[in-house]
Amino acid sequence: MFKKYLDFIKIIEDNKIIYMPENFDWVRDFSLPNLSLNLPEVEKRGKIQIIMDKINPIYIGTSDGSKLFFTADEFNRIIGKPIVGKILLWRMQRLSNDSTQYPSKITMCKVI
Numbered sequence: 001m002f003k004k005y006l007d008f009i010k011i012i013e014d015n016k017i018i019y020m021p022e023n024f025d026w027v028r029d030f031s032l033p034n035l036s037l038n039l040p041e042v043e044k045r046g047k048i049q050i051i052m053d054k055i056n057p058i059y060i061g062t063s064d065g066s067k068l069f070f071t072a073d074e075f076n077r078i079i080g081k082p083i084v085g086k087i088l089l090w091r092m093q094r095l096s097n098d099s100t101q102y103p104s105k106i107t108m109c110k111v112i
């Protein structure tokens with residue numbers, strides 16, 4: 001395990017970059033630094049009105065009119081089980097005064 005860690009550190013030092021694919025379970029064995037970029041985030045919540053989990057991307061519609069789209073891996077990382085009628089809390093990278101229709105990156109999603 002320690003040899004894998006050293007190889008991993010050497011790759012980072014040599015290339016000055018790290019690429020993490022969407023599903024990077026292998027990296028959980030290593031302790032990574034806090035990579036917070038202090039990007040603005042907005043937290044929202046709404047009652048789940050529709051879940052379409054048999055299509056790609058997976059779609060969740062909420063009572064506040066938000067349309068959330070997830071890959072299968074992202075959907076599986078939602079904290080709790082999404083069920084119609086439950087309250088969904090999510091954070092996304094977005095300026096608080098941005099009311100455009102442009103999509104935002106969801107950084108956290110949780111059923112409460």
